[in-house]
Amino acid sequence: MIKFFAALAILTVMISMASVYNLKQETYDLEETKRTISAQILKDRQAIKVLKAEMAYLSRPERLERLSRRHLVLDATQNEQLVSTLGELSIRENVMVANLPVDNFQMLLPRQKPNPVQIAKRNAKIRPSPNVRMASFDSVENQTKVEKINKADQRSLYERILAKIGN
Amino acid sequence: MKPIDLQMEGTRQGAMEVARNRMIIVMALFAVGFLTLSVKLISIGVFQDPGGYVFQADIPKDPLLMARADIVDRNGVVLATNLKTPSLAANPHGLETPPEELASRITLILPGLDYDEILKKLTSKRRHIWIKRTLTPKQMYEINRIGDPGLVFSDAEKRIYPHGRLVSHVLGSVDIDNKSNSGVEAYFNERLVDPLRSEETLVLSIDIKLQHILNQELTAYMDKFSSSGAAGVVLDAKTGEILALSSLPDFDPNETSGPQTANQMNRVLNGVYELGSGFKTFTIASGLENKVVKLSGGYDASKPVRVGGYTIHDDHAKNRWLNVPEIFVYSSNIGTLKMAQDIGVERQKEFFESLGLFRKTDVEVFEKGQPLLPYQWGPTELATTAYGHGIAVTPLHLANGVAAMVNGGRLNPATLIRKDVTQDGGVTSVSLDGLEEKQATQVISKNTSEIMRNLLHLVVEYGTGRSAKVDGYLIGGKTGTAIKAADKNDGFRGYKKSVISSFVSTFPINDPQYVVFAMLDEPNGIKETYNMVSGGWTAAPLVGDIIRRIGPLMGIEPVKKDKIEYEELMLVSGTKE
Numbered sequence: 001m002i003k004f005f006a007a008l009a010i011l012t013v014m015i016s017m018a019s020v021y022n023l024k025q026e027t028y029d030l031e032e033t034k035r036t037i038s039a040q041i042l043k044d045r046q047a048i049k050v051l052k053a054e055m056a057y058l059s060r061p062e063r064l065e066r067l068s069r070r071h072l073v074l075d076a077t078q079n080e081q082l083v084s085t086l087g088e089l090s091i092r093e094n095v096m097v098a099n100l101p102v103d104n105f106q107m108l109l110p111r112q113k114p115n116p117v118q119i120a121k122r123n124a125k126i127r128p129s130p131n132v133r134m135a136s137f138d139s140v141e142n143q144t145k146v147e148k149i150n151k152a153d154q155r156s157l158y159e160r161i162l163a164k165i166g167n
Numbered sequence: 168m169k170p171i172d173l174q175m176e177g178t179r180q181g182a183m184e185v186a187r188n189r190m191i192i193v194m195a196l197f198a199v200g201f202l203t204l205s206v207k208l209i210s211i212g213v214f215q216d217p218g219g220y221v222f223q224a225d226i227p228k229d230p231l232l233m234a235r236a237d238i239v240d241r242n243g244v245v246l247a248t249n250l251k252t253p254s255l256a257a258n259p260h261g262l263e264t265p266p267e268e269l270a271s272r273i274t275l276i277l278p279g280l281d282y283d284e285i286l287k288k289l290t291s292k293r294r295h296i297w298i299k300r301t302l303t304p305k306q307m308y309e310i311n312r313i314g315d316p317g318l319v320f321s322d323a324e325k326r327i328y329p330h331g332r333l334v335s336h337v338l339g340s341v342d343i344d345n346k347s348n349s350g351v352e353a354y355f356n357e358r359l360v361d362p363l364r365s366e367e368t369l370v371l372s373i374d375i376k377l378q379h380i381l382n383q384e385l386t387a388y389m390d391k392f393s394s395s396g397a398a399g400v401v402l403d404a405k406t407g408e409i410l411a412l413s414s415l416p417d418f419d420p421n422e423t424s425g426p427q428t429a430n431q432m433n434r435v436l437n438g439v440y441e442l443g444s445g446f447k448t449f450t451i452a453s454g455l456e457n458k459v460v461k462l463s464g465g466y467d468a469s470k471p472v473r474v475g476g477y478t479i480h481d482d483h484a485k486n487r488w489l490n491v492p493e494i495f496v497y498s499s500n501i502g503t504l505k506m507a508q509d510i511g512v513e514r515q516k517e518f519f520e521s522l523g524l525f526r527k528t529d530v531e532v533f534e535k536g537q538p539l540l541p542y543q544w545g546p547t548e549l550a551t552t553a554y555g556h557g558i559a560v561t562p563l564h565l566a567n568g569v570a571a572m573v574n575g576g577r578l579n580p581a582t583l584i585r586k587d588v589t590q591d592g593g594v595t596s597v598s599l600d601g602l603e604e605k606q607a608t609q610v611i612s613k614n615t616s617e618i619m620r621n622l623l624h625l626v627v628e629y630g631t632g633r634s635a636k637v638d639g640y641l642i643g644g645k646t647g648t649a650i651k652a653a654d655k656n657d658g659f660r661g662y663k664k665s666v667i668s669s670f671v672s673t674f675p676i677n678d679p680q681y682v683v684f685a686m687l688d689e690p691n692g693i694k695e696t697y698n699m700v701s702g703g704w705t706a707a708p709l710v711g712d713i714i715r716r717i718g719p720l721m722g723i724e725p726v727k728k729d730k731i732e733y734e735e736l737m738l739v740s741g742t743k744e
Contacts, residue, residue, distance in 0.1 A: 061379035
């Protein structure tokens with residue numbers, strides 16, 4: 001029994017010693033890795049500094065201008081190319097502009113189409129007074145069509161678009 | 168531990184006894200050893216505080232120590248940086264290759280060097296001799312490939328200015344030992360060399376894009392009028408930040424060493440000049456602010472005036488009574504000096520002083536020009552300073568003053584450092600590289616400032632500044648043509664024949680954002696300008712070209728021209744040209 005305990009004690013001690021040694025070694029290795037990484041970071045930052053300087057050198061306005069003249073067909077912006085409002089872009093009068101709810105991006109609304117009801121009314125024949133009875137050549141089909149148009153959505157196109165995009 | 172039970176006889180028993188005792192001692196030692204280990208293990212495992220986990224991110228980074236911090240423009244473009252550059256030296260005693268062969272190989276790699284000179288160095292008796300400073304990484308690699316232990320590298324730092332001449336007058340330069348000579352480099356020297364702030368960049372108010380445009384246009388016009396120098400500055404009208412500053416001729420800060428040359432003279436910050444009619448802006452503002460004259464009031468400018476023995480003429484003489492807008496638009500010396508006489512010496516001096524014209528500017532360089540003032544303020548001085556003669560200031564004084572005239576009357580001290588606006592709990596604070604900003608002062612009322620804006624606009628629409636017009640923009644400005652005072656080398660006193668032509672301008676006039684000043688030193692007339700050298704012919708188109716380019720770049724939208732204020736005052740006289 002005593003031998004068993006002695007052996008167990010010795011074994012435990014040896015295992016503990018081995019693990020402590022191992023731990024220590026691992027710590028050393030990590031320290032070493034850390035040192036290398038730190039040195040590498042310092043080296044990289046040095047390199048980044050050089051690259052930034054090179055970037056500034058290569059993007060000198062004078063050089064960019066020269067390259068742009070040679071390789072691009074673009075010219076410098078003129079002030080008439082800038083507009084402050086969307087309305088100024090259009091040559092139409094009374095432009096309608098809607099702001100998209102997401103990011104307030106301005107959107108030019110299309111001009112309202114001529115109202116079919118009004119056109120129908122305008123084109124309709126002058127109706128005689130109800131007292132006078134006249135023979136009508138209008139087919140039943142045609143009569144219902146005019147009624148349908150009358151019942152169609154009375155809201156303007158602008159209102160309908162606003163309702164659709166939700167503001 | 169139970170003793171080992173051995174029974175022996177005779178002499179053997181004695182020997183066994185000894186052995187047993189020795190073994191007990193050994194075992195006791197072992198026991199002590201193991202006990203110590205166990206105690207130590209237990210103490211580590213149970214009692215010792217593990218100290219928590221240490222994360223890599225918590226460990227402070229090794230500072231990248233450089234001798235000088237970087238300088239960047241307002242958008243972060245590098246303007247000056249320190250780079251490690253290897254320098255090549257040799258120890259002639261440690262060479263393993265024959266010096267002749269080595270010398271020829273080095274001349275192949277470093278083409279700027281002379282073979283004989285290197286050979287002389289390699290065969291000298293010294294133990295350490297410099298061969299070349301600042302090698303490129305590629306050259307260093309080639310030299311290393313020779314593999315001679317007698318060749319040694321040592322790290323040195325070199326200040327690199329990637330933009331070369333472009334920002335030279337603002338930055339200044341450093342010498343070969345990284346000691347600053349001039350400009351921002353010198354003014355902020357202590358802050359730049361502070362090891363604790365080595366990685367904090369110094370952010371200037373300069374915008375490299377505007378700087379390029381200003382520089383390019385100045386160069387073009389300087390060549391066009393074959394003038395001896397040119398200078399220009401673009402100010403933010405509302406904050407006083409200097410967005411671009413150029414003075415020609417300039418220098419390459421990468422190549423400076425040794426004494427200062429004439430090219431290093433900064434005409435905008437250091438040069439003091441009698442700037443001429445630009446000063447009428449101040450006199451008229453002072454007159455309106457002090458209520459000595461109404462806008463529709465005026466003075467008789469029908470004939471030259473004699474003041475203190477001098478006869479003063481108008482350059483664009485109308486020979487009749489002129490109202491205030493006309494005096495300004497036609498740049499009438501007579502009208503302005505009569506107004507100044509009504510203002511009086513005391514109020515005129517007080518107003519000039521409030522604009523900071525009597526002291527150096529607050530800008531962050533050491534080499535700043537001290538204004539040259541009249542020795543005494545008599546009637547002559549009052550008259551001449553009214554139209555910008557007899558008082559010499561730096562162009563920045565004028566530009567900064569005009570900014571105050573148009574921005575609602577607030578004089579913001581001009582600065583080369585970007586103003587960082589931070590909002591903390593509703594309190595807006597402005598800092599300049601961590602320092603408090605200098606307080607702005609109200610010099611004229613908002614109302615007078617509004618009138619001055621419109622008067623400046625009239626000058627560009629109808630007066631001497633017409634060639635600065637840019638389609639789509641409403642520009643205001645004032646021309647200036649000053650006869651140069653003779654200096655010591657000229658051998659005479661008084662004034663020379665050559666002039667300084669300038670134009671100070673602001674746009675857009677409905678809400679001034681920028682003040683642009685440009686001047687040409689001693690321009691020569693050309694056919695295109697009918698040999699005219701005045702500000703309206705030379706500097707005004709220059710400023711127009713600058714505005715035409717920087718306007719769209721800074722996103723200034725074109726404005727449809729509507730009513731021009733005070734136009735009716737001009738038209739009443741029937742002299743619209």
